[in-house]
Amino acid sequence: MSKKLHVEFTVNGDEYDCLTEPHETLLDALRDKLMLTGTKEGCATGDCGACSVMVDGRLICSCLMLAAEADGAKVETIEGMAAGGELHPLQQKFLDMNGLQCGICTPGFLVAAKALLERNPNPTETEVRFWLAGNLCRCTGYDKIIRSVMAAAEEIRGA
Amino acid sequence: MHDILEKSGFNPDANYKVVGTSPVKTDGYDKVTGRAKFSADAFRPGMLIGKVLRSPHPHAIIRSIDTSKAEKAPGVKAVITRDDFPEKKAGTGPGDMSRMVIAREKVYWEGHPVAAVAATSERAAKKALKLIEVDYQVLPHVIDAKDAMQPDAPILHDYLRTKGATGPDAEKPTNVVEQSVLKQGDIDKGFAEADVVIEKTFDSKPMHQGYIELQSCIGNYSDDGMVDLWCCTQAPWVYRDRLTAIMDIDSSKIRVEQSELGGGFGGKTTFYIEPLSIALSRKAKAPVKMTLTRAEVLQGTGPVSGTHSKMKVGVKKDGTIVAAQSELIFQTGPYTGSAFVNAQQAIWTRYDIPNVETTCYEVVSNRPKVASFRAPCVPQIIFGAEAMITELAEAIGMDELDLRLKNAVAKGHTTIYGQRFDEIGLIETIEAAKACDHYNSPVPEGQARGVSCGFWFNRGGETSGTMNLAPDGTVSIMLGTSDVAGSRLSMEMMAAEEFGIPVDRVRASLADTNTLGFNRVTAGSRTTFSSGMVVVNNARQVIGELCRRAAQMWNVPEDGVVFEDGLCKPASSNVGEFEPLSMKDISSKTTYTMGPISASSEMNVTGAGPGFAVHIVDVEVDKETGFVAVKRYTIVEDAGKMINPIQVEGQLQGAAVQAIGWALNEEYVYGEDGKLQNPGFLDYRMPVASDVPMIETVIVEVPNPRHPYGLRGVGEVPLTPGPAAVGNAITHAIGVRPRSLPMSPPKLQALMKGVG
Numbered sequence: 001m002s003k004k005l006h007v008e009f010t011v012n013g014d015e016y017d018c019l020t021e022p023h024e025t026l027l028d029a030l031r032d033k034l035m036l037t038g039t040k041e042g043c044a045t046g047d048c049g050a051c052s053v054m055v056d057g058r059l060i061c062s063c064l065m066l067a068a069e070a071d072g073a074k075v076e077t078i079e080g081m082a083a084g085g086e087l088h089p090l091q092q093k094f095l096d097m098n099g100l101q102c103g104i105c106t107p108g109f110l111v112a113a114k115a116l117l118e119r120n121p122n123p124t125e126t127e128v129r130f131w132l133a134g135n136l137c138r139c140t141g142y143d144k145i146i147r148s149v150m151a152a153a154e155e156i157r158g159a
Numbered sequence: 160m161h162d163i164l165e166k167s168g169f170n171p172d173a174n175y176k177v178v179g180t181s182p183v184k185t186d187g188y189d190k191v192t193g194r195a196k197f198s199a200d201a202f203r204p205g206m207l208i209g210k211v212l213r214s215p216h217p218h219a220i221i222r223s224i225d226t227s228k229a230e231k232a233p234g235v236k237a238v239i240t241r242d243d244f245p246e247k248k249a250g251t252g253p254g255d256m257s258r259m260v261i262a263r264e265k266v267y268w269e270g271h272p273v274a275a276v277a278a279t280s281e282r283a284a285k286k287a288l289k290l291i292e293v294d295y296q297v298l299p300h301v302i303d304a305k306d307a308m309q310p311d312a313p314i315l316h317d318y319l320r321t322k323g324a325t326g327p328d329a330e331k332p333t334n335v336v337e338q339s340v341l342k343q344g345d346i347d348k349g350f351a352e353a354d355v356v357i358e359k360t361f362d363s364k365p366m367h368q369g370y371i372e373l374q375s376c377i378g379n380y381s382d383d384g385m386v387d388l389w390c391c392t393q394a395p396w397v398y399r400d401r402l403t404a405i406m407d408i409d410s411s412k413i414r415v416e417q418s419e420l421g422g423g424f425g426g427k428t429t430f431y432i433e434p435l436s437i438a439l440s441r442k443a444k445a446p447v448k449m450t451l452t453r454a455e456v457l458q459g460t461g462p463v464s465g466t467h468s469k470m471k472v473g474v475k476k477d478g479t480i481v482a483a484q485s486e487l488i489f490q491t492g493p494y495t496g497s498a499f500v501n502a503q504q505a506i507w508t509r510y511d512i513p514n515v516e517t518t519c520y521e522v523v524s525n526r527p528k529v530a531s532f533r534a535p536c537v538p539q540i541i542f543g544a545e546a547m548i549t550e551l552a553e554a555i556g557m558d559e560l561d562l563r564l565k566n567a568v569a570k571g572h573t574t575i576y577g578q579r580f581d582e583i584g585l586i587e588t589i590e591a592a593k594a595c596d597h598y599n600s601p602v603p604e605g606q607a608r609g610v611s612c613g614f615w616f617n618r619g620g621e622t623s624g625t626m627n628l629a630p631d632g633t634v635s636i637m638l639g640t641s642d643v644a645g646s647r648l649s650m651e652m653m654a655a656e657e658f659g660i661p662v663d664r665v666r667a668s669l670a671d672t673n674t675l676g677f678n679r680v681t682a683g684s685r686t687t688f689s690s691g692m693v694v695v696n697n698a699r700q701v702i703g704e705l706c707r708r709a710a711q712m713w714n715v716p717e718d719g720v721v722f723e724d725g726l727c728k729p730a731s732s733n734v735g736e737f738e739p740l741s742m743k744d745i746s747s748k749t750t751y752t753m754g755p756i757s758a759s760s761e762m763n764v765t766g767a768g769p770g771f772a773v774h775i776v777d778v779e780v781d782k783e784t785g786f787v788a789v790k791r792y793t794i795v796e797d798a799g800k801m802i803n804p805i806q807v808e809g810q811l812q813g814a815a816v817q818a819i820g821w822a823l824n825e826e827y828v829y830g831e832d833g834k835l836q837n838p839g840f841l842d843y844r845m846p847v848a849s850d851v852p853m854i855e856t857v858i859v860e861v862p863n864p865r866h867p868y869g870l871r872g873v874g875e876v877p878l879t880p881g882p883a884a885v886g887n888a889i890t891h892a893i894g895v896r897p898r899s900l901p902m903s904p905p906k907l908q909a910l911m912k913g914v915g
Contacts, residue, residue, distance in 0.1 A: 021282070037200035038193015040421075042371045043453040047840035050371055078193035091191040095183045098805040101644035101813065103190030104197055104372040104421030126849075133849040136840065138369045138422050139644055140809055141816035142848040 007071045011036065012080025020067040027051045029067035030077060038078040038107045042136065049135030052108040053077050059115040061134075078107035081114065089152040089159075090114055099148030101139035109135050113149045121157055125150065169800070169862045169869040177656040178868055181805035184648040185666065186419070198391035198418040199375035199450050206377065207236055209439050209449040210284040211432065212274040212291050213459065214266035217525040217833030218300035218313060221262060221273065221293060228290040229276060234283030237443035238291070240274045244438065245407050250318050255494040257405040259528050260434045266295070267315060267493035268525050269834045270458030272431075277439040277447045300833040304490035304522040305467050307334040315493055315523045334523045336495045341503050342516040343575050349482025349514025353473025355554045356482075360469045361543035363882075363900035364826035365462035365490070368532050369817070369845050372421020374460065375450035378436030382444070386413045386437055391420050393427045393641050394680035399672045402434060416671040420641050424817070425531030428680045431460055457838040461530020462827055464497045465490040466539050474551045478565045482514040483507050483547075487540060489521050492528035497521050501616075502536040504576045505879075506544050508614050509585060509771060510566040515575055525833055531682055533814065534615045534875035538821065538882055542900055545611035545883035546890070560598070560773070563612050564589045578616075578769075584797030584861030585612075585771040592773035595857045597793040606777045606790055609888025613772050613879025617872035618683030619764035622690055623676035626654070626697035628756040632725075632743025634658065634701075636667040636694060639678030640686040643874070644810060649687045649802045650694045653868060657698035658742070659724035667694075676761045684872025687802060688863075689764040695867045700758035708745045708752045713737050766865025770876035772796035774815070774884035780892040785907030787823050787889060793855040799863040799871030811877040812854035818881020820846045826901050 004019040011034065018033040027044075030036045030053070039062055042050035046061040053062045054076035081088045090113050093099060100106040109132060116123060116131040123131065128149050129142070137145060189195035226238040241263045247253040249264070257263070262271045274291050278284035299313040306312060314332045321329060322337040350356055376390035386408055392398055395415040403410045420427065432449040439447040451459070467488040474480050485506060491497035503519045552559035567585045574580070589612065592598055602608045625637045636650055647667040655662040679685070706720040709727035713720070719734035720727050726739040749755055777791040794811045801807045824844050828836045837843045862869030882900055890896045895910045 023282075031199075035202070036193075037196075040197070040371070041199065041373065041450075043840045045453065045839055045841060048371060048453075082192055087191065094191050095187045098181070098184070098645075098809050100187060100190055101809055102370075102372070102420060102422045103187070103195055104370075104419075106190050107193045110191060125853075129848040133847040136371055136845055136847060138371055138424070138817070138845065139813045141812035141814070141854050142846075142851060143812045143854050144805075144809055146848060146853070 005068045007067055009070045009073045009075050011075045012077060022068060024067045025063050026053070026065040026067050026070045027062040030062060036077055036079050040104055040107060042105070049112060050105050050108040052111040052135065054111065054115060059112055078111055081110060088114065089155045090149065093148040093152040093155070097144050097148045097151060099140070099145045105135060105137045109137065109145055117153050117156060121153060123153060169864050169866060171862065175656055176659070177652045177662050178802050179804065181803050182648065182652070182662050184645045185651065186642065186647055195419045197372055197421045198389070199373065201377055201389050201418065203377055203379065203446040206446045206448050207277040207279060207443055208281045208284050209275055209277045209436055209447045210281065210288055211272045211435065211455070212288045214262065214269060214271040214273050216266055216295055216297050217269045218298040219266050219295040220298065221264065221266060222296055223294045224274060225292040226274060229287040232283065232287040232290055234279035235276060235287045236279070236445060237277040237439045238274060238287070239435065239438045239442060243442065244405060247405060250316065253404040256401055259494060260405065260431065268527050270455070270527060272435065272459070275435045275439055277443045300525040301334070302524055302526055302829045302833055304465060304488050304524055307522050307524040308520070315525070319523070336491065336521040336523060339503065339519045340516065341575060344514030346482055346484050346514050346516045350473045352475065352481045354476045355551065356471060356473040357547055357550050357554065358471040359543065359547065359898060360467070361546070361898045362467045363465055363539035363542060365465040365529065366821045366825040367457055367462045367843065368424040368426030368530070370422030370424060370426055373451045373453065373456055374427070374431060375448070376433045376436050377446050377448045378433065378440045379446040380437050380441035384412050388413065388415045388433055388437060389418060390415070390433050391418045391427055393420065393423045393643065393682055395672050396639065396677045397428065397680050398430050398433060401430065402437065406434060406437065414671050414673045417641055417669050420643055423643055424533050425535060425682055426461055428531050428682050429461065453840060454838040457843055458835055459527060461528055463532040463539070464499070464529045464536055468540060468543050470543050470547050472547045472551060474555060476555055478555060478557050478562050480510055480512050480551065480566045483512050484516045485518070487517065487519045489519065489536060490524055490526070491521050492526050493523050494528050495521060497529050498531065498535040501534065502540040504574070505537045505614055505616070506540050508574055509563070509568060509612050511568050511572055512566065526827070533817065533878040537615065538818065538879050539900060541611070541613050541879050542882040542886055545880060546886055546896060549611070549887045559610060560589055560593050580769065582861055582864050583769055583771065584859050587859045587861050588771045588773055588795055588797045591857050591859050592775060592795040595793060595795060597775045597791060597855060602777060603790070606779045607888050607892035608775065608777050609884045609886065609891060610773060610775050611880040611883035611887055613774070613876060615684060615770055615875040615879055617688065617767040617770055618685040619689050619767045620679040620685055621677050621763050622693050623678055623761045624690055624693035624697060625675060625759045626694070626701055626757060628701055628742065628746045630747045632741060632746050634665045636665065637670045637674055638667050638690050639670050639675045640690045641681040642669060643681060643686070645803065645806045646686045646690065649806065650690055652802055653691050653694050654698050657695060657702065684770070684874040684876070685767060688767050688866060688870055688872050691868065691870065692764045692866065693760045693762055696760040696762070697758035701756055704756050705742060705745050709740050711752050712740065766863070768799050768863030768865065768871040770797055770871045770873065772876045772880055774880040776884045776888045778885065778888040778892055780889060780907065782911060785904035785911065787902065787907070789819055789851055789885070791852055793857060794877050795857040795859065796873065796877055797859040797861050797871065798873045799866070800860055800869035801858065802868060802870055804858070807858060807873050808856045810873045811856050814877035815854045815881060816846050816851050818878050819851055819885065821900060822882040822885035822902055824901050824903060
C-alpha cells in the first residue's frame with residue numbers, strides 16, 4: 001500500500017484534513033473523505049465541468065487536481081455558495097428561471113458562473129456562453145442557464 | 160379505468176389557478192445547493208467498492224476464466240463471473256439480458272463485462288481485475304449493420320434465424336433478427352399515379368444519450384435473502400422484475416430505491432452494473448457500491464441504433480403525396496431490442512398517404528446493445544423522410560410547409576398501425592410555424608434555412624400512485640414514475656388545482672418498489688400524462704372522502720356537501736347552516752370519523768395525445784472547413800394544455816440542442832480492430848453553450864380530450880424533426896444534400912468537393 005499523505009485545507013472557510021493516497025484527486029477527497037458530494041464527477045477527464053470548484057480563487061476541475069496539491073489551499077465548493085443561509089442570486093435565478101432540469105450539472109455551472117461574475121460583472125451573452133463552454137448540460141439546451149446567469153448578473157450589479 | 164375520471168375528460172371552459180403557471184420546482188432547492196442525492200452520492204456502512212473487467216475484444220469465445228489470483232489479492236472480498244448467475248436460454252429475453260450484464264459463452268463487443276470484483280477500496284478492486292486470467296479465442300468481428308447482413312459476415316449467434324424471412328435462406332444462420340413489412344394500399348399503383356418520384360438513401364451513426372450522471376448503485380444482499388438496490392433509474396419496477404428474471408430472486412424480496420436522476424433520456428431504462436453489485440454483495444456479504452466511468456458509459460451502455468435507409472416517395476403536381484416506400488436497416492448491438500417498430504410506424508405518420516410500404520431489418524453486430532433514446536429509432540429515420548418531403552416540394556415548386564399542410568393528418572385519420580386520431584394539433588402546428596417570426600424573417604446573408612416536421616406517439620401504460628392527507632391538511636403524493644426534469648412539480652400542481660389550494664401545500668416524493676404497485680418505465684413521454692391521471696384520480700377520491708366525512712360531522716346526506724377551494728361547504732341552504740370545513744378541520748379529526756384519509760390508484764392509462772412539431776433552423780456553413788454554425792433555431796410544437804409552461808419550454812430547448820449534437824457531431828467511431836475510438840467527452844463531443852444560440856419556442860395548445868388537464872407528452876416529439884431540419888438547412892447552404900448523420904465537417908468538405 002502506498003504511503004498516505006496528510007493534507008490540510010479549508011473548504012468554504014472551514015478547516016479540514018484528511019489522509020489521501022498520492023493518486024487521489026481533490027474531487028475524490030471532497031466526495032469520499034469529506035462527504036461533500038455536491039461536487040459531481042461526470043467524466044474525470046476535465047471535459048464536463050461537473051466537478052468545478054474554486055482553489056485559491058481560481059476556477060478548476062477538481063478531477064484534474066490531486067488532493068495532495070490542495071494542501072494549504074482555500075477551496076470553495078457549491079456547499080458554501082449560499083452564504084449565511086441566503087441563496088446566492090445565481091442560485092435563486094436558476095430556480096426562478098428553470099435554469100436546471102435534472103440538476104446533476106447545476107453545481108458545476110453555478111460555481112463556474114460565480115467565478116465569471118466575480119471577474120466580469122457585466123458579461124455579454126457570448127461571453128457567458130464561452131465562459132461556460134467547459135460545462136456540459138444535456139437537459140436544458142443551455143438557453144435558460146444563460147438567461148439565469150445574465151439575470152443574476154443584472155441583479156448583482158443593481159444591488 | 161376509474162369511474163371518477165371517466166365522468167370528466169378535458170373541460171375547455173375551466174379556469175385554472177395553478178395549472179398553466181410556472182412556480183419554482185420544489186426539488187430545485189437541493190439541486191442548487193449541492194444537497195440533492197444522486198446515485199453516486201450515497202454511502203453505506205461497511206460498503207465495498209466493485210469494478211468490472213471488460214472484454215478487450217469485439218468478438219471472442221471465452222475458453223476459461225481463472226479468478227484464483229484475484230480472489231487472494233489484498234482487500235478483495237468477492238470475484239464474480241458468469242458462474243454466479245443462473246444460466247438462462249440464449250436468445251430469450253432473460254437469456255439476452257443476463258448475457259448483456261455478464262458474458263457467458265462469448266464476448267460480443269469491446270467492453271462486454273466478463274467478471275467483477277468487490278474490494279475494500281477502488282484501487283484494490285482495480286488491481287485485482289488485472290489478476291483475472293481470461294482465455295479468449297478471438298473471432299472475426301462485424302461492426303456495421305450492412306456488413307453484418309452480407310453472406311460471408313461473421314455470425315454472432317449460431318441459433319439466430321430471421322423472424323419473418325421467407326425463401327431458401329430463411330433457415331440459415333444469420334445476423335438479421337427480423338424482417339418486417341408494414342404496408343397499406345397498392346404501392347405500385349401509387350407510384351403510377353405520381354408525377355414526380357424521388358428515391359434516395361440515408362444513413363446514421365449511433366449517438367449516446369449523454370446523461371451527465373454516471374450510473375452508480377449500491378447493491379446489498381442480506382443473509383435473510385432480502386435485496387436492497389439503490390440506483391439511478393427510469394424504471395425501478397422494471398429493474399426489479401428483470402432482476403427476478405435473470406437472478407431467480409423473488410420480486411417481493413427486492414426493493415429498488417431510486418436516487419435523484421441525473422439525466423437518462425431513455426438510457427436508464429435498463430440495468431448494467433446493478434445485477435453485478437447484487438451478486439458481488441451476495442458473495443462478499445457486504446453492500447457493494449459500483450460507479451461507471453465515462454469511458455465505461457460510452458463503451459458499455461446503450462447508444463441509439465445506427466441506421467441505413469432507402470426511401471422512395473411519389474407526389475402529384477398538385478402536392479398530393481401518393482406513395483412512400485422504404486427499406487430501413489437498424490443496428491441493435493448483439494441482442495434484439497432496437498424498438499425499430501417505432502420508426503416503421505412513425506416514418507410517414509404526419510401525412511395521409513394512401514400507399515405505403517415500409518420494410519425493416521433489425522441486425523446484430525459487435526457493438527454495445529442499443530437502448531432507448533427520446534423517441535427511439537425515430538429522429539434518425541425522419542432525417543431522411545423529411546429530406547424527401549422538402550425535395551418533393553422543391554421538385555413541384557410548392558412551398559414546403561404548404562406541401563406538409565396539404566398532406567397533414569387530422570382528427571379522424573386512421574394510421575397505418577390502426578390508431579384513429581382524436582383531436583391532434585398537426586395542422587395548427589404547421590400554421591403556427593408559417594405565422595411565426597422566424598419563418599417570416601428573411602434568411603440573413605450568408606445563411607440558409609431548413610424546416611422539418613416530426614411526430615411521436617406519446618404513451619400511457621401501467622401506473623400506480625398514492626395520496627395521503629395529513630392531520631394538518633397538507634397533501635403528500637407518492638409517485639412510481641421517475642422525475643426526469645420536474646414532473647414532481649407538475650404532479651403537485653395538478654393536485655393543488657384539484658383541491659383548490661396553494662401548490663406549496665402539496666409535496667410529491669418518489670417511491671421505492673415496495674411502496675406502490677407496478678409502474679412501467681418512465682419513458683415514452685408518458686410521465687406527466689400517466690402519473691397525472693393517477694394523481695387527479697386520487698385527488699378526486701380524497702375530495703369524495705372529505706365530503707363524506709363532512710356529511711358525517713354535520714349529520715347530513717353526502718350529496719348535501721360540496722367541495723370548493725379546499726373547503727367542504729353545504730350544497731345549499733336547504734342542507735342547513737354550517738361553517739365550511741377546511742381540509743385540516745376534517746383531517747385533524749379523523750379519529751372521530753372513519754380513520755385516515757388516503758387514496759390509491761392503479762391504472763393502465765390510455766388516451767395519450769400524439770404530438771407534432773415543426774423545427775425551423777438557420778445555419779452558416781464554412782465552405783472551406785465544413786463547419787456548421789447554428790444561428791437561429793425555433794421549435795413550434797403542440798403540447799396540449801401546458802401544466803407548467805417554463806418546464807415545457809425547457810424540454811423543447813434541451814431536445815433541440817441534442818438534435819444539433821446528433822446532426823453535426825456526435826457519433827461512435829470504430830477502428831478496423833472493432834474498438835471504440837472515442838470513449839470520452841473530449842472526442843465524443845456534445846454541444847456546449849458556445850455552440851448554440853437561444854432556442855425559440857412557439858407552443859401550440861390543442862388540448863388532449865382524454866386527459867382532465869388536456870396535456871400531451873412533450874419529452875420526445877421535440878427531438879424527432881431536429882436532425883432533418885439541420886440537414887435541410889445545410890442542403891440549402893451548400894447546394895448538395897448530406898445524406899449521412901452526423902453531418903460532420905469532413906463529410907461536408909467531401910460533399911462540397913463533389914467526392915462525398
